[in-house]
Amino acid sequence: MSPSKKVCILGSGNWGSTAARIVGGNVVKLADFDDTVKLWVYEELVNGRKLTDIINTEHENVKYLPGHKLPKNVVAVSDAIEAVKGATHIIIVIPHQFIKHLLDTVRGSILPNATAISLIKGIGISDRGMTTMTQTIHRTLAIPVSSLSGANIADEIAEEKYCETTIGCHDPDEAIVWRSLFNTPYFQVNCVADVIGVEFCGALKNVVAVGAGFIDGLGLGNNTKAAIIRIGFLEMRRLAMHISGAHIQESTFMESCGIADVITTCYGGRNRRLAEEFVKTGKPMPQLEKEMLNGQKLQGYLTAEEVHSYIDSCGVTDHFPLFTNIYQICYEHKPPYTIFAGLNVDFSRDTQTPSSPAAML
Ligand SMILES: NC(=O)C1=CN([C@@H]2O[C@H](COP(=O)(O)OP(=O)(O)OC[C@H]3O[C@@H](n4cnc5c(N)ncnc54)[C@H](O)[C@@H]3O)[C@@H](O)[C@H]2O)C=CC1
Numbered sequence: 001m002s003p004s005k006k007v008c009i010l011g012s013g014n015w016g017s018t019a020a021r022i023v024g025g026n027v028v029k030l031a032d033f034d035d036t037v038k039l040w041v042y043e044e045l046v047n048g049r050k051l052t053d054i055i056n057t058e059h060e061n062v063k064y065l066p067g068h069k070l071p072k073n074v075v076a077v078s079d080a081i082e083a084v085k086g087a088t089h090i091i092i093v094i095p096h097q098f099i100k101h102l103l104d105t106v107r108g109s110i111l112p113n114a115t116a117i118s119l120i121k122g123i124g125i126s127d128r129g130m131t132t133m134t135q136t137i138h139r140t141l142a143i144p145v146s147s148l149s150g151a152n153i154a155d156e157i158a159e160e161k162y163c164e165t166t167i168g169c170h171d172p173d174e175a176i177v178w179r180s181l182f183n184t185p186y187f188q189v190n191c192v193a194d195v196i197g198v199e200f201c202g203a204l205k206n207v208v209a210v211g212a213g214f215i216d217g218l219g220l221g222n223n224t225k226a227a228i229i230r231i232g233f234l235e236m237r238r239l240a241m242h243i244s245g246a247h248i249q250e251s252t253f254m255e256s257c258g259i260a261d262v263i264t265t266c267y268g269g270r271n272r273r274l275a276e277e278f279v280k281t282g283k284p285m286p287q288l289e290k291e292m293l294n295g296q297k298l299q300g301y302l303t304a305e306e307v308h309s310y311i312d313s314c315g316v317t318d319h320f321p322l323f324t325n326i327y328q329i330c331y332e333h334k335p336p337y338t339i340f341a342g343l344n345v346d347f348s349r350d351t352q353t354p355s356s357p358a359a360m361l
């Protein structure tokens with residue numbers, strides 16, 4: 001009997017390629033899945049050759065994940081519609097600023113019984129307010145969407161160093177399927193039912209990481225960075241609960257997607273590294289991104305702007321001094337040491353009113 005399920009991956013950056021390595025390795029062990037994993041690549045030339053051709057002949061994404069082979073059953077394609085053709089399980093892992101165009105491209109080509117999972121760390125702003133990536137994907141493709149996020153610096157996972165991740169999935173049967181696609185001895189998946197809590201954590205910690213990078217750029221120490229991490233974590237939780245308190249479980253913040261991801265990104269992430277350079281060189285973030293990341297993309301400074309636009313429109317910036325200061329340093333030329341302004345906020349009531357978000361502020 002031919003397999004009834006088929007997985008594809010949309011996105012082949014640093015994390016997308018690492019996910020392809022994991023899923024490509026797992027899928028061949030799952031009898032109900034087709035062995036072939038189509039990997040959609042945003043086509044570009046690398047040393048005069050198409051990146052898709054390089055991946056399909058050398059089985060390595062030499063630009064975004066150099067030094068790590070991809071399984072041969074991972075097949076790179078430059079056409080997103082071809083990638084989703086016949087796929088029952090769609091993994092979406094692109095920088096959040098590109099999501100709309102990709103979804104517009106593939107809508108209409110998705111199987112009606114398909115299901116998706118977002119590995120993206122970012123949020124969107126629309127006339128409905130702040131939206132998560134799974135909400136955006138669900139509204140466009142009209143299929144169920146889960147989330148995966150965790151303390152997951154891609155290069156370390158490609159080296160098969162032990163870590164954990166969190167899958168948010170409403171359907172317990174589907175959660176088992178997603179887990180079987182991602183779980184490995186070195187990549188331990190824990191499933192929770194809180195889809196948007198998982199992704200709020202993943203998106204908002206990138207703003208905190210920008211703050212942590214400012215502290216490193218200022219040459220301040222570990223205690224100061226720990227203070228920024230603590231306050232940032234509380235502002236993340238406060239904002240997520242303010243937006244969707246009735247739908248988010250507090251316990252999600254203690255999963256890998258929560259506290260663990262804030263820590264790893266504030267010490268080892270790209271957002272932290274470029275924010276440090278921002279302070280040391282005075283160059284704008286987009287310029288540093290071009291100069292230092294070889295095509296990889298930052299999410300943190302964009303998310304800082306999106307968060308600010310939301311909290312400003314709600315008139316609650318006073319309740320998020322760290323997020324506000326980080327935004328003003330990035331976009332309004334405030335000096336980096338102003339990150340400490342007004343940080344003595346009382347968060348003590350936040351955990352007492354989880355089902356009544358407005359009461360927090
Ligand atoms: N790299 C990491 O360690 C981790 C990243 N993530 C998240 O995964 C998501 C994807 O990031 P990465 O895979 O790291 O990507 P990346 O930042 O390494 O690479 C950028 C990707 O965007 C593509 N791209 C460039 N212009 C594009 C366009 N106009 N339209 C569509 N794609 C375009 C590039 O081809 C490349 O694949 C992000 O939300 C990120 O926060 C999550 C966990 C870990």
Ligand SMILES: O=C(CO)COP(=O)(O)O
Pocket residue numbers: 121150151152153154209261264265268269270271272298299
């Ligand atoms: O999300 C990440 C680790 O979990 C990666 O963070 P950066 O994008 O800052 O590298």
